[in-house]
Amino acid sequence: MSEDRFILLDAGASRPTSIPLPPGTTAKAGAADTDGRFTLVENHDGDALPHVHTFDEIVYVLDGELGVEFDGATHRLTEGMCAFLPRGVTHAVRRLSDAPTHALQLCTPGGWDGHHEDVAPYGTRYGVDGEITENGDKSRFYVLAKGEARPGRLRVPPAFSSKVRSTDTEDRLSLLEMVVAQEIPRHVHHKADESIYVLDGELLVEFADRVHPVTPGQFVLLPHGVRHALRPGSTPPPRVLQISSPGGWECFVEDLIEARSRITTGGRFDARKLNPIAAKYDITYEEPS
Template sequence: MTISSHTADDARFLGPGEGEAIWFLRNRMTVKATEASTGGGFGLLESLIAPGFSPPLHIHRREDESFYVLEGELTMKCGDRTFRATAGSFVFLPRNVPHTFVVEGDKPARMLTLLTPGGGERVFIEGGRPAEAQGLPPATPPDIEALKRVSARYEAEIIGPPMAPTASHAAANA
């Protein structure tokens, strides 16, 4: 049996709204846990994501990525599977499988992103910037080359374009 050398001093508590706030693309991410704070176990981010936003199609080589949707509606793509995720949905995306998502409708989505093991959260931290205000960042074109560089440092790769909202949602928002 392995005996842990952790103590109560290793415990961590962040209240609502606490954590490092990052603007990453069209997201406001609050860093709740990092590889450093969990002994390498995981990274955890709470994200507020703009309506219609989709990250480029990408692959994580080192970690699995999981989402727990708190609010909103997303269409998710993993490999050749596409599915809808609404509040209360849990999604597990295994490493080495291309994936992306799009926020459907006219309201932001809010979700938890869990990266296991930890380390991949550095893509968001280093690829973003400290949030300058509450809420979502202003809409600006993404710097895809910079995103590719920071992704490569953490063994992630951008392999395709963002996903478009589904036709039924696009028509409803036209």
């Protein structure tokens, strides 16, 4: 059943893995959880030699300072910054000081848990003994400052900041940093799974007629095909990272912003007005009887 795919992990908890993870690393979602579209791990004090992946890697800094070495330059990443590291191109992620670091590592397609073991262990080749063969596109690399978003069809409020668009990942996923300032009414994603990592505040997640408070460091995966709702449980409202897999949520947000005056009643989303737009993205909102 789709409900069985629901995941709610406490801060610091890890999904079971078939291979050992490095110390200080926890698995939030593996390739088996996401139909191979992505994996998500949380790292403390990560430090890596130059290497090449068979998957794209997104690094989002939660706390501390990381140096991303790419194409002869070192990019300094601090809290709230992220980098997109394309597959097939040499890079390294290092601590820049002795201070602790804390980051999320998103891989697409799923990589670290053996999804690509037919290519190389962990889908990774290290440059310890010489040159690394590169076959990637360096132009796909980018770094986003805190609060910065990927450009889209139109400019949206900072509360909906696209860090990775579906066009960046061949539609496998999109990643948004969002502030959930109002209730998102009950709805069903017919194709896309929705995953959320809470950065600040408390998010109330209604799933299968139960309400789950989700607080900083907790992770939840909401499988497609099951009704759910979201609403703020704190003041100020919660700030989260939201992964849509397959991607497309960022395009839906753009359509909502563009049509906002036509899809709200009394300042709140109106399901009857919302559904004609949502249908384009295989989403159905529950309309009042």
